[in-house]
Amino acid sequence: MITDAERRVLEEIIKNPIAGQGEIASSLGISRSAVASHISSLMKKGVLKRGYIVNEEPSVVVVGGANFDIKGVSFSEVIPMTSNPGKITFSPGGVGRNIAENLARLGIKTRLITLVGDDMYGDMLLKEAEKAGIDISGCDSISHRSSGTYMAIDGPDGNMVLALSDMEIFKEMTPEFVRTRQKALESASVIVADTNIPIDTIVYLKSQAAALYTPFCIEPVSVPKAALLKGHLDGVYMITPNKEEAEVLAMMDIKSDKDVEKAAVSIASQGVSVVVITLGQKGVYLYYDGMGGFINSIATNVVDTTGAGDALFAGIVYGIYNGYDIKKSVRYGLACAAVTVSSSLTVSPMLSPVYIEKIMAAGN
Template sequence: MEVLKIEKLTDREKEVFELIKKDATISREAIAEKLAISESAVGTYIHHLSNKGYLLGRGYITAPEEKIVVVGGANLDIKGYSPNYIKGSSSPGWIEESSGGVGRNIAEDMALLGQEVVLLTAISNDHFGQKLREETKDSGVDISHFKISTAQEHKTGVYLAHLDQDGDLIGAVNDMRILKEIDSNYLQDKRKIIETSAMVIFDTNLEESTISYLLELCSAKKMIKIADAVSVEKALKLKDKLINLDYLRGNLDEIEVVLGVVTMEEAELARKLSLKDRIERVRNFYKQNADLPELIISTGKDGAYYLSHQDETVKLKHFQAASINMEEIVETTGAGDALTAGLAAGIMNKLSIDKAIELGIKASALTVKSELTCNPDLAELM
């Protein structure tokens, strides 16, 4: 296991930091005057404090105890809608663009829900990247720690989706190669930000080695750790890491596979069973494995299930889906991300787990009513 390097502050950095803690609006000129150093030197020390995670974003904001760090994908969502889909042919329709990516969506949704969020992700300095930066910043997310890639082969991530007349996915292509740059070196550079957070949320678009390193950074800390499964295949990256999580949010297919209840090859056959039988099988497996995190299992129109270990028993609770008329549904992209965000926001607001899950379900229901991947109306839930 790699030994983590502790980034200590120099005596001068400590002096600058103490002045900023006393007055977050203090100017560089005032700091220079108090410490009898040049303004350019002050700028250098502030840069060091920011890189080491002691300052966040603009305005010399010191790292708060209640901030949430989200690590994951950010990409541009390009969505084509076909009211009259014709398989194997060009279908008339229209195309929309919006900022997306599981990690980015969760971060924006949480900001809309009133949380202080820092997003750690990678984008390129292309026009897609510029759009992501501007829209994510405007939503209230701290984007000051984005990695801006200079590698020519790594362009800003793109999610290209084709949706039918009901807003359901027909097929998609997701180019997230740039996330290879979210590696142990990047996380080590952001170590202080991660370690001083109250909650860390990540998605499985990250490389498996990156997930391992992130959990290593969090291993001795008290922050709440939440993973979003993203997809069946990507969820497998969590298979030997579940013991390090507090919560795992995924759909039933993803949960069955990552727990090992079924294999990837058996997943299709498992879908032919009744929902009741599938949930009961997951419950029985969960009962025999006390080290598993608390599970929030999405089941679409059938709502969600919550599983947790309580003393010698297993708590299984079903939550009804929000009531939505079919004509209200615009599309389903981002619904799971909103559920994760609502759950996390509820936990941060000290709601009971039942109320936190209900908040997530409400956030998910609002999301499917919007063409945007993150519905601004989420702000009305808090």
Template sequence: MCVGGANVDRKAKTIAQFEKGTSNPGRLTTSSGGVARNVAEALARLGAKVSLVTVFGDDADGAWLKKTTARAGVYLGHSTILPSKRTGTYTAILDCSGELQASVSDMALYDSLDFGFIEKKWLKIEEGDIVFMDTNFSAEVIEYIIGQSLDRGKQLIVNPVSTHKTKKLPDNLSGIDLILPNRDEAAVLSGIDIKTPDDAIEAGRQIRKRGAARALISLGAEGQCIVTDEESRHIPVLMTDVIDVTGAGDSHSAGVIFGLSTGKSLEVSAKLGTAAAIQALRSKHAVHPELSADKLYKLTGEPA
């Protein structure tokens, strides 16, 4: 079960090297997005049975987004439409190499979500073997889901989304089984300036002191770090050419969840996450349309 944002992504990619403060020639594309939505689509393409709890605006963007998400194999029966509201959008500016230069999120829609909606949906949410949550909803909703997961013994996995939205997480992270921050988000959560894998491991320890059972911190080209009761270790990354970075972190989350849902260790699941991220980096889409479990296992060399 995935809980969180579903947006329309608009990406402007420059043809030449990006120049700040001036007009850059480029091309504009529109695609489905939103962290929870992207994770749900990636899981569906990996063969998982997945539902999405989100809100759509009552507009053409929302209708299109619902259609494309359902077509990818995601069940939307637990989602809703907010009348007279605009669907969330994410607009990114990428340089010619596909690296993000700036982005703007228009997601006021999520601030309009009535807290009672999540309360009413909780019994459906906890039906999932694993609950995944991003931080697009309000701090009140986020804290409620974490608390319910703790009380009900649900396996909750959280992607903090961004440094700004990371601050919505409560001080007490008890109830989160696994948190998946990137370098900058982990720095916000831990108060540690992360420059090396050792710094990331220490950040993971500080995050665990706040209550999260496990932390998996992504360091981009420097790999990722696992911090649990049993181990603290750095895992090097597989390298690849980059077409577009948008959605790579979401695919990483999906690969990790897929691995855990099929009984793999966190280390193997982390490697599957990296493989899923590589697929996203090789595509102009947030989720590679040909993403599959077979491709992940082939990339990692791990047995299925």
């Protein structure tokens, strides 16, 4: 990640590629030696080549779903087969989009690759994504499909009772579609996919990540979609199944802590470097390099659990992007999840590196 001072020097170079160090120093009001130091650092980070040729700033590329979310929260215990009084809200969502917004709020340059319908929901999704700081140059709209839509019903405790999704549009996100975004993949420090996209596309992204020596991380999304990953996990760097998704991937029932450990080992044996099994308020089980252990969640006042998994995933990717060790990355993700569940919004506006560091410090 480049510093603010390095970014200002980089902006001067982009504006005038033939400017000398003295000219840049004069423009920014800093010393020539400081400019030389920043340029040296930018070269070491791979942002600049010799001759001040600018490489594209490393980014995280997220390939996945962007949906229009409809969320209902019942005022009391949900009673089936009848109308339940409650509150209904509308917001942008989708696993891929949520992960991208979390990353953007954490200060990471994030590109989203997705499809929306040529409709009012699609327009709203793209405008809100751009407003959140997400690069949407890899997004497109199509007229023959409606935008992805997700509807969830939560109980008064904030836990989901039922959800329905219309994700037909993401069948159009074929390998051919993603291939036209190759430049974005080549500039990525981490490539992320959710399983709303076709399995052929996930396999293609995995092969590209391998060719580019770039970590490839998958969010399984749901039990039926996680099942599609079986036989395709070899070469995945990190995956974050919940208990039910882990049962499908490991092909076993999980009824105890020992079962959680066995499931993680089974998933890792299929070629995954880092397995993070999410366990709700209990935290996660992390397995990597032949070692495993439980990591507790950070205690907080739970308002709504929607989006917690997306925030956890984004926080772990933030750590990977910044070169943290995997345990610190997971703890960072747990802090992001804690901030998210304490908000009624799917992506908390409180999310920032400074605030997350405070949460982590308090949690320790």
